[in-house]
Amino acid sequence: MKSGVLNLVLKRLAIAIVTLLIVLFAVFFATSMLPGDTASILLGQAATPEAVAGLREAMHLNDPAILRFLRWLVGLLHGDLGTSYANEMPVAALIGGRFVNTMKLAGITTLISVPLALTLGITAAMLRGSVYDRTVTVLSIGVISVPEFMVATLAVLLFAVYLKWLPALSSVNEAHSLADLVRIYSMPVITLTFVISAQMIRMTRAAVIETLSTPYVEMALLKGASRSRMVLKHALPNALGPIVNAVALSLSYLVGGVIIVETIFNYPGIAKLMVDAVATRDLPLIQSCAMIFCLGYLLLITAADIVAIMSNPRLR
């Protein structure tokens, strides 16, 4: 039966790769629909038609889309992300440091939100129907139902305006001490943690409740096991697969979250870079940033699926 799991996982990975290709093509196609000619945009209003035609030739803009796509793909495989239209710098150099910043933000958020959400989700499921459970459920529905920017503005109102604990805006360059660092990261991290945790709490709670309603948990209850023993020893090990799945899926919401959070808090990450690139219509930069986000998203949802396959004892 072992090979069954392996087959399923390999199949899932193959699907992920095909999906990645389709996604890359979609991103490429969407960005090449840009109205107006890239060459004439680059050269400005005063360019002669000859110059524009020359640049078009040099940039291979006259080639069919599929050929340009393949060329772009080969460039990607060689680590060549292209050159930014806006400031002529290699895209890789622009993204480098920003990528680290975004990963830091995502990493810190994950470190805080995963334990927090799991604790809240599991305890809410254990105390199902209690006031505590209902408070957690209502709050998480509330956070899910509102846009991320509203969570962010509420956080600013609460922590920066009324309580005056934290500055509303952050700038990574001003970090000189640990205290500064905490002050800078706290607002974006708090906002993201709220958004991610709400999803995770709901999914974790649902997964544990589903396990708790199985016959063997009822059996544990009937043989007289205590409530905590019933949950920790009997239910949790079996709910682990669905929970890890929920964690991975919730983390994929980070992708949407960072776009809003980095913009609001002026945080120098790739999401901010990308939003700015959209404003200046900097194609290669948009393509590369979009690709990084899609890749991260795809990795997380593929991981979630693979965990779900691996944790299914019927396939093992």
Add this chain to the structure above:
Amino acid sequence: MTVARAASSRRSFLGHSYNLVGVVASLVILAWTLVAIFAPYIIPHPIGDIVDDDYFGPMRQGLWLGSDYLGRDMLSRVLMGARYTVGISLAAVSIACFSGVVLGMIAAVTGGWFDTCLSRFLDAMNSIPSKLFGLVVVAAVGSSIPVLILTLAVIYIPGAYRFARALAVNINTMDFITVARVRGESTIYLIGSEILPNIIRPVLADFGLRFVFIVLLLSGLSFLGLGLQPPLADWGALVRENIGGLPFAAPAVIVPSLAIASLTISVNLLIDNLPQKIRDRDA
């Protein structure tokens, strides 16, 4: 999405079971719908007029929700914003659900390579984060109301497709479908008269959920300045243009946020409190 059960507040009245939360939620939704339809007739001031000497003015008589960053009446702007937020989202979710459900039913009925290809392709589309997709499209073709509606619709077609297909595949194995097939009925008849009536209720619940996603995404895009362009302003754009009032907690930035929240939370609560048989996926 798993739905929290709110069984505690369910009451019975004249044989009809109703639920207080559900009723309040439907009233809020109804109110916003009426506002969206009649906004031009009920706004106290034209939305472009500067009526206050002060910007980010507080709530007071005549300017019930204060003034915005240019001293314009916030109440009028929020009422008109309802038009764009509700209108665009409703148009987008209608297109998304209609296309998704029709394609899903056709895929379930025909099966074979059509089903496989379409499912693969739409799953791939689903692997593009929605905000990112919006960003890229807006970067590519610019932002206008038709573009926004289409983009939002395209983003949510895969989800609607997947949902409808899963339901339709179950129905497709039933005997009455086989009978209809043996009778020689066309695909159009099969999906329209045999499958659709059996999946319509969960599909409508899904319609509501997707509406919420679209409202949130539209607001998010507008907040980033990529949605509705000035002078038009939906609720997300209202938050964006008044974000400068945040440090002094101006109503101009809080009220549109609350408007979004009231709409989305109401729709979520309404769906959560629908009778079980309407809501359940495998109803």
